[in-house]
Amino acid sequence: MITLDFNGSEPVNWLIAAILVAMPIVQFWLISRNTTLTVGRKRLRLLLNGLLWLVLVGYVLQIHWKTTSVATHVLVAADDVPASYVRQLKDSLGVSRSFTVADLKESRFDAGKFDSVTVVGQAIEPPVLSQLAGPVLQWIPYYAPDQMQTIGWKGVVWKGELQKVVGGIQSSRKQILKINYAGQTLDSLELHEGFNAFALQFPAFSQGRTATELVLGGKTIDTVRFFTRATRPLSYQFVLDNPDFESKTLADWLGQKGNSVQLTTTVSKDVSNSLAINQARGTSKKLNPDILITDPANAANPLIKKAVADGKSVLFINFTNPETETRVINQALSSNWKVRKVSNETSIAVGKDLNALPYRLANPVNQIAVAHYPVAVQKNVGKIGVSLLSETYPLKLSGDSVAYERSWNTILAQLQPSFKNNIQVEAPLVKGERGVIRFNAFSAKPARVRIGRDFAEVTHSPINDLSADVPYLFSQTGWQSVQDSVEVYVSEPGSTLIKSRLVSQYIQAHSKYQTLAGAVRQQAGPDGRTARTLESRLPDWVWLLAFLLCFTALWVEPKFV
Numbered sequence: 180m181i182t183l184d185f186n187g188s189e190p191v192n193w194l195i196a197a198i199l200v201a202m203p204i205v206q207f208w209l210i211s212r213n214t215t216l217t218v219g220r221k222r223l224r225l226l227l228n229g230l231l232w233l234v235l236v237g238y239v240l241q242i243h244w245k246t247t248s249v250a251t252h253v254l255v256a257a258d259d260v261p262a263s264y265v266r267q268l269k270d271s272l273g274v275s276r277s278f279t280v281a282d283l284k285e286s287r288f289d290a291g292k293f294d295s296v297t298v299v300g301q302a303i304e305p306p307v308l309s310q311l312a313g314p315v316l317q318w319i320p321y322y323a324p325d326q327m328q329t330i331g332w333k334g335v336v337w338k339g340e341l342q343k344v345v346g347g348i349q350s351s352r353k354q355i356l357k358i359n360y361a362g363q364t365l366d367s368l369e370l371h372e373g374f375n376a377f378a379l380q381f382p383a384f385s386q387g388r389t390a391t392e393l394v395l396g397g398k399t400i401d402t403v404r405f406f407t408r409a410t411r412p413l414s415y416q417f418v419l420d421n422p423d424f425e426s427k428t429l430a431d432w433l434g435q436k437g438n439s440v441q442l443t444t445t446v447s448k449d450v451s452n453s454l455a456i457n458q459a460r461g462t463s464k465k466l467n468p469d470i471l472i473t474d475p476a477n478a479a480n481p482l483i484k485k486a487v488a489d490g491k492s493v494l495f496i497n498f499t500n501p502e503t504e505t506r507v508i509n510q511a512l513s514s515n516w517k518v519r520k521v522s523n524e525t526s527i528a529v530g531k532d533l534n535a536l537p538y539r540l541a542n543p544v545n546q547i548a549v550a551h552y553p554v555a556v557q558k559n560v561g562k563i564g565v566s567l568l569s570e571t572y573p574l575k576l577s578g579d580s581v582a583y584e585r586s587w588n589t590i591l592a593q594l595q596p597s598f599k600n601n602i603q604v605e606a607p608l609v610k611g612e613r614g615v616i617r618f619n620a621f622s623a624k625p626a627r628v629r630i631g632r633d634f635a636e637v638t639h640s641p642i643n644d645l646s647a648d649v650p651y652l653f654s655q656t657g658w659q660s661v662q663d664s665v666e667v668y669v670s671e672p673g674s675t676l677i678k679s680r681l682v683s684q685y686i687q688a689h690s691k692y693q694t695l696a697g698a699v700r701q702q703a704g705p706d707g708r709t710a711r712t713l714e715s716r717l718p719d720w721v722w723l724l725a726f727l728l729c730f731t732a733l734w735v736e737p738k739f740v
Contacts, residue, residue: 195239203232227736231729234722243716251293253278255311257300260321268299268319283307298686301678308685318686320679324351325395327676328374332403334604334667336383338410341592343380344393344403350375354396358403363581365391366550380550382588383407388658388666404668405606406658410598412457414439416468418477425497426472428572429587430456441468443482469596472496475504478511487512487561492594494564501538501567514563517541526569529553532577533586534569549590556593564594602661608669609677610656616649616667631659 206228210221254277256265265277280303295315298308322328330346344358350370357367358379365381383389385407393401415433417426422444434440434456442454471486474497486493493512498504505516521527522537529535535553542548548555553567574583603617616628618637627634628649640646653659653669660666670677 199232199236199239202235203229206232224733224736227729227732231726231733234725234729237717238722238726241716252295252297253293254297254299255280255283255303257298257302257321259302259323260300264321265299268297272297280307283310298682301675301682303678303682305681305685308682316686316690318682320682322349322675324349325400327393327401328679330393330401330607330676332606333405334606334608335406335408335602335665337408337595337598338383338386339588339592339595340383341380341589342383342405343378345376345378347374347376348395349373350395356393356395358391359394360385360389360391365585370395381585382592384584384588388668403606406666406668408602408665412437412439413469413596414467415441416471417442418471418473418480418482419444420474420476423497425570425572428575429472432575432583432587470494470591470594474498475507478508484511487559487563490561492556492562492564492596494566494590494594496566496568498536498565498567501536505565508563508565512559512563514557514559515543515545516557516565517543518567529568530586531582532573532579533571533582536567536569538567540565540567547593549593552586552590554590554593562594564590566590602665604667606668607677608653608667609672609680610653610669611672612680613650613652614667616651616661618647618649619643620645621647628662630661631655 207225210216210224210228213221216224252272252274254265254269254272254274256277256279258280269275269277274297284307295317296311297317297319298311299319300321320328326349328347328349330344332344333340333342336342348356348370350356350372352372354370355367356370356375356377356379358365358381366379368377368379370377379393383405386409387407389405389407391403392399393403415430415438417430417440419426419442422442426442430440430442437457439458440456441458442456444453468486468491470492471483472494473480473483475495477483478495483493495504495508501518502520505518508514509516518538518540520537521539524537526534527537529552538553540546540548540553540555542555543557545559546555546557554564556562556564568586571583571586574580574586597620599620599622601619601621603619604614608614616630616635618628622645624639624644624647625637628637630649630651633651635649635651637647637649640648656669656671658666658668672678672681
């Protein structure tokens with residue numbers, strides 16, 4: 180079926196149409212008035228001008244036509260895709276033919292014979308993918324059971340910051356996924372059979388290069404490498420009415436970690452007593468704390484209210500009646516804590532030798548829950564944390580210092596203040612791929628950044644002068660230095676996950692920049708088979724040749740008298 184393009188909404192199109200209608204009339208009038216031409220010459224000249232007019236009309240209206248035929252579809256499977264899976268896909272997609280990567284390498288496959296190709300799997304090299312440039316491409320990834328499908332984490336973190344590893348995996352059965360460091364489990368979760376989206380998180384407690392193992396069912400399936408930056412020691416202040424063994428144990432532990440700690444106890448009205456840990460001699464007793472730890476009774480204390488108004492972090496511990504005490508906190512600090520009783524017992528177990536009050540915290544939009552613990556943090560001007568843990572010092576007394584440190588490191592990671600000179604990297608970085616290193620809250624504005632032995636240009640944010648991005652194509656693997664103070668890890672492009680990313684990027688680029696002679700649309704035919712509707716137009720070179728022939732004939736005709 181032949182159709183024409185004419186857009187009547189454009190006034191210029193009507194002007195062109197009027198010129199085209201008037202042109203043959205003017206030509207006929209001029210030729211008929213020419214008395215020097217014979218009747219035969221007049222007829223020939225009218226024929227040539229009419230032919231030129233038809234070519235001009237066809238070019239302006241862009242004649243095109245549509246044809247319908249059965250679409251040809253084929254599968255191309257990677258070498259690691261089982262034949263049974265390929266047969267299953269062929270049956271479900273109604274495809275009769277399939278090829279392997281080996282067929283492409285040995286030139287036994289001609290992509291030009293097919294309208295569309297479905298690529299199955301990701302173990303396909305870019306030179307092989309380039310042979311599929313002609314037809315429409317689709318991609319179906321293949322992952323073996325218990326194989327990681329997606330994964331990501333922070334490539335650079337501060338010491339004490341919460342590291343989060345997120346991804347997806349197809350589990351063959353019900354089993355445990357955990358992340359280990361030096362034989363110790365940092366976090367874990369139970370997977371069900373089928374696809375699982377997971378998120379594992381833990382505070383970064385090491386310093387410098389760090390490698391943790393992702394373990395599924397007792398087998399290491401991936402290594403998570405990141406760089407931990409050293410932080411300045413933080414300052415903590417305890418504001419308590421009555422000192423207790425829980426807060427004293429926590430203060431001692433914080434002091435052992437090199438932090439400055441001050442315990443402020445109210446002795447009587449307007450009289451308080453202070454005890455300092457790791458505070459330099461000769462310094463003022465007035466501390467500017469990063470984090471304050473107190474009990475609910477001190478929610479209206481001017482010191483606590485000022486700290487929240489100044490953007491500091493406050494953690495409330497030692498709850499006895501959460502329903503009443505959270506209302507006191509809400510009234511004093513304009514927070515929106517809500518709790519619900521979940522048991523009639525005096526306490527509930529949340530881990531080995533670790534108990535909590537029988538309440539559960541609601542989860543509003545501005546609240547972040549601390550995984551595995553009845554603790555949460557709300558962000559207003561400052562950070563307000565609430566811990567429903569009963570007592571943690573029994574862990575210390577029982578000799579389980581690892582569990583005690585893991586608990587408090589996880590809780591305090593959500594309350595850490597913002598640091599300057601932040602460097603953010605989305606890992607994993609891959610050799611041969613362009614990654615982005617983001618700088619934030621930097622006091623200086625460098626024009627270039629040193630990465631390994633190379634220098635990369637810095638693109639500063641037009642909104643925030645203190646933020647910048649550094650796109651960089653990594654050409655080497657292993658640990659690469661950034662500004663001589665931070666390192667990032669660059670992986671080999673050989674893992675299944677990285678191959679998946681490369682194939683996905685190629686398919687997207689192919690779909691975006693694909694140029695076909697006509698637009699192809701697939702639809703169901705009358706017999707249920709997939710049909711294609713091909714919309715075709717004359718190429719530009721045909722129109723150019725037609726115009727040249729017509730003008731040449733009109734130029735040559737007067738020469739023959």
